[in-house]
Amino acid sequence: MSRSRLTDRISxxxxxxxxxxxxxxxxxxxxxxxxxxxxxxxxxxxxxxxYVGMENFxxxxxxxxxxxxxxxxxxxxxxxxxxxxxxxYMLAYAMNRTAIKCKAVYKYISMLPLFVxxxxxxxxxxxxxxxxxxxxxxxxxxxxxxEVGIVIAEVIYTLPQAxxxxxxxxxxxxxxxYEAASAFGSSSVRSFFSITLPGSKYGLISAATxxxxxxxxxxxxxxxxxxxxxxxxxxxxxxVVGQQNFQMGAVIGVLLTIPAVISxxxxxxxxxxxxxxxxxxxxxxxxxxxxxxxxxxYQIFCTVVSILILSIFLAVFTIAFIKRWPYEKVFTLEHFxxxxxxxxxxxxxxxxxxxxxxxxxxxxTLAVFLTAYMVYxxxxxxxxxxxxxxxxxxxxxxxxxxxxxxxxxxxNKPFFDIEALQIRVMNPFNVLYQTxxxxxxxxxxxxxxxxxxxxxxALKKLDKEYENAADSMNIPFYKxxxxxxxxxxxxxxxxxAQYFFLNSMTTISALVxxxxxxxxxxxxxxxxxxxxxxxxxxxxxxxxxxxCNVGMRIIYEIVNKTLAKRMSxxxxxxxxxxxxxxxx
Amino acid sequence: MSExxxxxxxxxxxxxxxxxxxxxxxxxxxxxxxxxxxxGCGKTTLLRIIAGLExxxxxxxxxGGEDATKLHPxxxxxxxxxxxxxxxxxxxxxxxxxxxxxCKKVPKAEREERIAEVLDLVxxxxxxxxxxxxxxxxxxxxxxxxxxxxxxxxxxxxxxxxSALDAKVRQKVRVELKNLQNKLGITTIMVTHDQEEALTMAxxxxxxxxxxxxxIGTPNEVYDHPDSPFVADFIGSINMFTTNYNEDNDDPNRxxxxxxxxxxxxxxxNTAPEGVKVKVINIEFHGxxxxxxxxxxxxxxxxxxxxxxxxxxxxxxxxEYDIKQGGHIKVKFxxxxxxxxxxxxxxxxxx
Numbered sequence: 001m002s003r004s005r006l007t008d009r010i011s012x013x014x015x016x017x018x019x020x021x022x023x024x025x026x027x028x029x030x031x032x033x034x035x036x037x038x039x040x041x042x043x044x045x046x047x048x049x050x051y052v053g054m055e056n057f058x059x060x061x062x063x064x065x066x067x068x069x070x071x072x073x074x075x076x077x078x079x080x081x082x083x084x085x086x087x088x089y090m091l092a093y094a095m096n097r098t099a100i101k102c103k104a105v106y107k108y109i110s111m112l113p114l115f116v117x118x119x120x121x122x123x124x125x126x127x128x129x130x131x132x133x134x135x136x137x138x139x140x141x142x143x144x145x146x147e148v149g150i151v152i153a154e155v156i157y158t159l160p161q162a163x164x165x166x167x168x169x170x171x172x173x174x175x176x177x178y179e180a181a182s183a184f185g186s187s188s189v190r191s192f193f194s195i196t197l198p199g200s201k202y203g204l205i206s207a208a209t210x211x212x213x214x215x216x217x218x219x220x221x222x223x224x225x226x227x228x229x230x231x232x233x234x235x236x237x238x239x240v241v242g243q244q245n246f247q248m249g250a251v252i253g254v255l256l257t258i259p260a261v262i263s264x265x266x267x268x269x270x271x272x273x274x275x276x277x278x279x280x281x282x283x284x285x286x287x288x289x290x291x292x293x294x295x296x297x298y299q300i301f302c303t304v305v306s307i308l309i310l311s312i313f314l315a316v317f318t319i320a321f322i323k324r325w326p327y328e329k330v331f332t333l334e335h336f337x338x339x340x341x342x343x344x345x346x347x348x349x350x351x352x353x354x355x356x357x358x359x360x361x362x363x364x365t366l367a368v369f370l371t372a373y374m375v376y377x378x379x380x381x382x383x384x385x386x387x388x389x390x391x392x393x394x395x396x397x398x399x400x401x402x403x404x405x406x407x408x409x410x411x412n413k414p415f416f417d418i419e420a421l422q423i424r425v426m427n428p429f430n431v432l433y434q435t436x437x438x439x440x441x442x443x444x445x446x447x448x449x450x451x452x453x454x455x456x457x458a459l460k461k462l463d464k465e466y467e468n469a470a471d472s473m474n475i476p477f478y479k480x481x482x483x484x485x486x487x488x489x490x491x492x493x494x495x496x497a498q499y500f501f502l503n504s505m506t507t508i509s510a511l512v513x514x515x516x517x518x519x520x521x522x523x524x525x526x527x528x529x530x531x532x533x534x535x536x537x538x539x540x541x542x543x544x545x546x547x548c549n550v551g552m553r554i555i556y557e558i559v560n561k562t563l564a565k566r567m568s569x570x571x572x573x574x575x576x577x578x579x580x581x582x583x584x
Numbered sequence: 585m586s587e588x589x590x591x592x593x594x595x596x597x598x599x600x601x602x603x604x605x606x607x608x609x610x611x612x613x614x615x616x617x618x619x620x621x622x623x624g625c626g627k628t629t630l631l632r633i634i635a636g637l638e639x640x641x642x643x644x645x646x647x648g649g650e651d652a653t654k655l656h657p658x659x660x661x662x663x664x665x666x667x668x669x670x671x672x673x674x675x676x677x678x679x680x681x682x683x684x685x686x687c688k689k690v691p692k693a694e695r696e697e698r699i700a701e702v703l704d705l706v707x708x709x710x711x712x713x714x715x716x717x718x719x720x721x722x723x724x725x726x727x728x729x730x731x732x733x734x735x736x737x738x739x740x741x742x743x744x745x746x747s748a749l750d751a752k753v754r755q756k757v758r759v760e761l762k763n764l765q766n767k768l769g770i771t772t773i774m775v776t777h778d779q780e781e782a783l784t785m786a787x788x789x790x791x792x793x794x795x796x797x798x799x800i801g802t803p804n805e806v807y808d809h810p811d812s813p814f815v816a817d818f819i820g821s822i823n824m825f826t827t828n829y830n831e832d833n834d835d836p837n838r839x840x841x842x843x844x845x846x847x848x849x850x851x852x853x854n855t856a857p858e859g860v861k862v863k864v865i866n867i868e869f870h871g872x873x874x875x876x877x878x879x880x881x882x883x884x885x886x887x888x889x890x891x892x893x894x895x896x897x898x899x900x901x902x903x904e905y906d907i908k909q910g911g912h913i914k915v916k917f918x919x920x921x922x923x924x925x926x927x928x929x930x931x932x933x934x935x
Binding site for chain 2 (some may be wrong): 011379463475476571
């Protein structure tokens with residue numbers, strides 16, 4: 001071939017693809033790999049950076065209160081998992097397999113805990129059962145601070161998550177199995193243990209590992225109601241924020257990571273097995289058989305669970321709108337005026353939160369979809385794309401607090417000493433320290449895996465030849481991405497943005513180490529309000545966050561429905577029918 | 585005619601799996617080439633390597649005499665129709681075609697003209713404002729062809745374009761597609777596993793199996809003179825018999841395969857003076873013909889055959905000879921159409 005201009009041979013779009021792939025590898029290296037290495041190197045060095053081997057671990061296990069913390073954490077998580085998964089399973093069973101009334105109401109109520117930071121569940125328990133609590137003042141004596149309170153708060157926190165997983169598991173079954181069983185004369189109890197339970201096995205495993213990890217690593221609830229009951233997440237906070245002991249922090253961080261890594265592994269294995277066990281496409285949907293006794297039982301059960309969840313929110317409402325429970329029981333809005341308060345920066349933290357959540361949602365969705373698109377829909381650099389895929393799944397094994405700690409250890413270093421070369425390099429990322437951006441990045445990394453799975457599932461469903469067809473027509477990938485691929489999975493895009501927003505508003509575990517007085521999210525201001533005993537302001541702030549998240553969710557649902565209607569025009573008639581059924 | 589496309593020594597490996605093993609083929613200007621083979625033989629991989637959608641592990645691709653091995657697909661100037669058609673579902677028919685033109689910065693008036701032209705070419709103008717999902721399979725396929733032709737490509741690649749269609753529609757589209765290709769004179773490479781499709785449409789058939797090319801030739805050549813038992817068996821029907829000795833060779837390990845197509849076996853009444861005595865094992869009605877499965881009778885003079893024989897007889901002959909299941913007739917082989925293969929193995933291994 002004649003030595004024509006380079007652009008005649010190489011497509012500029014492909015060069016852009018390569019640049020994006022390299023850029024995302026670079027981002028993962030500096031925002032994920034290096035911080036992780038930093039935290040792990042913190043485990044084996046002393047405060048001056050000298051190598052000490054396992055010394056930090058030894059001093060950890062020599063400390064009786066820390067040993068207690070680890071045992072407490074395990075205990076809390078095991079009990080939470082047992083209770084939460086049982087309730088969630090019964091709820092999901094009631095929704096899928098019984099003919100109870102008001103299913104939609106129960107469903108929405110059980111989702112409510114998702115819309116507030118976990119601290120709020122702990123706070124609400126204090127509002128109900130604390131010294132001046134609503135129920136305490138009515139003569140109920142239920143000392144909730146400590147162990148019991150943490151478990152209750154964690155159950156409320158993990159319940160919707162376990163419920164969602166189990167809903168999926170219980171909604172897919174093959175009714176023919178039940179018909180066959182009853183043809184053999186199998187009782188309904190026996191059918192439950194031989195068909196229903198094994199059929200939802202992988203859902204149960206997944207829900208259990210999820211509950212365990214969430215409650216093991218949660219910071220908000222123990223902080224709010226733990227009193228002096230030490231658990232790992234509050235210990236790490238005390239060591240790092242209180243004593244600036246990063247070495248011990250790193251050790252606890254590693255301990256926090258262990259169950260997350262294990263459940264990550266279990267989840268991957270069971271996901272693979274579940275994929276092999278998919279129910280046949282000929283499966284018949286479950287038909288609910290009439291049973292009055294069963295329906296009455298589940299109607300009562302769901303009502304009780306809903307009342308318990310609602311009472312949490314009711315308590316927050318009461319404290320937020322009443323002047324001073326139980327002394328001055330008059331309606332007031334003054335708790336919503338944060339300007340008079342010395343503690344926290346009041347409403348500015350909420351505005352900061354909204355800003356941070358919005359930026360996280362936009363930047364995160366963009367990053368996640370671009371990454372997933374590069375991994376699944378492009379050809380160049382297969383090894384690097386595999387690396388990106390691996391890095392995208394990695395954050396799933398990292399608790400938020402570990403991400404936060406890794407970030408502070410990495411980003412607050414002004415210099416790096418590279419001993420082998422005897423040189424000192426300026427840390428260019430130090431400028432991010434104590435800004436909103438470090439929180440945005442920490443949030444995106446922390447939530448990357450979940451959203452990446454959503455994005456790649458949606459992209460994988462698209463015909464992989466779209467990009468090839470585009471190549472043959474000389475359509476650059478970004479145009480096909482903007483005009484076809486992204487519009488085709490717009491619902492997944494919205495879901496991702498919504499997930500980023502909601503979680504940025506409520507999750508504090510990744511941020512407890514990263515905020516500064518100038519950059520403090522609302523969910524974190526709850527910590528300082530609670531520390532100062534300003535329960536009314538904390539309740540008011542909780543409500544504001546709650547209202548904002550619910551409002552956002554409603555907007556999301558409306559936009560989603562409108563888009564689904566529009567998209568149904570593109571679907572083939574069979575799919576359109578399915579979508580219509582789903583919507584109904 | 586000059587050569588437009590050439591694949592030279594193409595090898596493609598996925599880890600330890602070899603999808604293509606040193607494969608070479610070419611296409612002349614205006615030629616219709618079919619890559620034919622069973623699924624998994626590597627034919628689609630070869631097409632994708634020609635398109636640049638996959639990179640060959642070894643070997644070179646030449647387009648118009650120039651080395652295009654490393655060329656990005658967008659620089660190879662081809663149109664492609666995928667098995668799934670890959671029409672953009674959220675774009676209307678005309679937008680699907682317009683997308684490529686727009687990216688090429690063709691002026692609007694010219695674009696509209698070109699869209700009208702290709703829509704007319706595949707006779708789908710009435711549906712231009714519909715979304716792909718509102719069209720039938722055959723209509724979608726036409727849109728895919730129109731889209732592939734819109735940019736006036738140098739050659740056309742078709743990846744099993746007819747496999748998603750109903751049998752009836754497939755036959756109709758087959759004729760239309762061939763006529764269109766004739767009219768435009770565009771070099772076309774089509775992947776198919778359907779031998780009938782290849783025989784009726786192709787100027788040249790490339791028969792593939794197990795990552796290798798078994799034979800390249802015109803439809804007549806591959807049908808009448810298949811190079812190997814595999815090609816003979818894969819294209820059309822054929823009777824194959826292993827002889828238990830070798831006429832040309834004394835080596836007892838070598839066997840000879842005799843092969844003959846059903847239409848080259850003449851059916852005679854049992855009373856005929858010549859022919860081999862056979863028993864009718866099975867009768868299958870095919871409309872204009874009957875397909876008979878015959879077995880050699882024990883008292884037959886010939887003992888060389890170990891397989892049942894398949895023969896096609898016209899309905900008229902069938903009625904005339906009053907052929908019945910279990911009945912006896914005679915067959916006569918047209919020796920000039922007999923094909924011979926040497927093999928090392930006892931059974932005709934179809935490779």
